Amino acid sequence: MHPSRNFFLICTCLAVTAGCSIKRMAVNKIGNALASGGSTYESDDDPDLVGDALPFGLKLIESLLAESPKHRGLLLAAASGFTEYSYAFVNQRADETAAESLERSNALRTRARRLYLRAHAYGLRGLELRYPGIGSALESEPASALARVRRQDVPLLYWTAASLGLAISTSKDNPEMIAQLPVVDAMIHRVTELDESWGQGSVPEFLISVEGTRTGTKAGEKQEKMRRYFEQALDFSKGLRADLYLSYAENASVPAQDRVQFESLLHRALEIDPDRRPEGRLANLVAQRRARWLLGRVDELFLDPAPARP
Secondary structure: OOOOOOHHHHHHHHHHOOOHHHHHHHHHHHHHHHHOOOOOOOOOOOHHHHHHHHHHHHHHHHHHHHHOOOOHHHHHHHHHHHHHHHHHHHHHHHHHHOOOOHHHHHHHHHHHHHHHHHHHHHHHHHHHHHOOOHHHHHHHOHHHHHOOOOHHHHHHHHHHHHHHHHHHHOOOOOHHHHOOHHHHHHHHHHHHHHHOOOOOOHHHHHHHHHHHHOOOOOHHHHHHHHHHHHHHHHHHHOOOOHHHHHHHHHHHHHHHOOHHHHHHHHHHHHHOOHHHOHHHHHHHHHHHHHHHHHHOOHHHHOOOOOOOOO
């Protein structure tokens, strides 16, 4: 997760810089640091600590953007950070709260959608800087609008697509939001054209979620597409990303009512050693937490009882 490195350095620099031009230079330099490479958050082993700290980091990024609104690195950090925070720490709480309070769950889901849309807006701002007019063009001719995007902008394009796709997933009763699915399709298709292996399987994994959201597709065709995406993502990730197994289990196994496959996938996610891939430790721990929660809800998700053990 990009948001937040060197908070003390950032705060100190902003406090001591006097002139506007000097302050802008400091902000840009710090923004470059935030956007260059991994963050200590990604390798952290305490999801709760990160979940509590992320809002501060995200607001700090927004403060820096107020000083330097055209900093593409900060815009990428905002797009990815708000998306990841909403997915891992707000959406998940919405799911967990549903059994206790539907009202509270709906409120959290609404908040998650707003955060996704905030992330999407930052992503579009970043794309607009290099491709002026792309935002409005996406609404009418998404494929031709995205033809201009180059490989160097794959991360920004991915997070712009992912944030909108996740916003749609929390708005299944909103026709206006669902009508934007072709835009998500076009953006992620362009990412695939430019660098399908980006993010160690993040692209085909995201396509599993997109396919799960899609309506009007024959069940068999949808299942086959998701299976191909899963195998492709598995190859790119070398089986070291727990969230991939969850994505396939929730989007493919549950609709197919394949309880055995569902449980097998979740157990495979739990077998992953988070320390084997330190740069993805936090993401794996968050996914494994959800896997345990899902295993506790198997009887609610599947109509058929568990098969009798021999």
